[in-house]
Amino acid sequence: MYKLTNDPGVVQLMATGECFANGSPEWVRYQDWLGHGNSPLAADDHRLSESRAKRDALLRYSDWTQMPDAPLTALEKAAYQTYRQSLRDLPSVPGFPDVPWPTLPAIRDGTASSGEGAVYP
Structure with a gap:
């Protein structure tokens, strides 16, 4: 599961707490995850x-x-x-x-x- 951040080009992988930027290998997995109908958690205010x-x-x-x-x-x-x-x-x-x-x-x-x-x- 992923979580959005306040930066639209960065997401957080909830399992590890690590953040990944657009263009990273994890970002590709994130896009694939979205393609399967999943939705990330909202960014913290x-x-x-x-x-x-x-x-x-x-x-x-x-x-x-x-x-x-x-x-x-x-x-x-x-x-x-x-x-x-x-x-x-x-x-x-x-x-x-x-x-x-x-x-x-x-x-x-x-x-x-x-x-x-x-x-x-």
């Missing part, structure tokens, strides 16, 4: 991997908030726990990556708020 990378970076950026010695109140820590769980759940939200992202909690005067206008790294 590059936005998915980019969105997951952004999500992972936001989780790393907020790791410190869950450390036992983090200088946060219980309310602030709870707000970050909710935020981080929302980030972890994001890829399972229908429509991902075209979904609203969780808002970074804002810490003001010792209290956590909804974070409207918060800036991501």
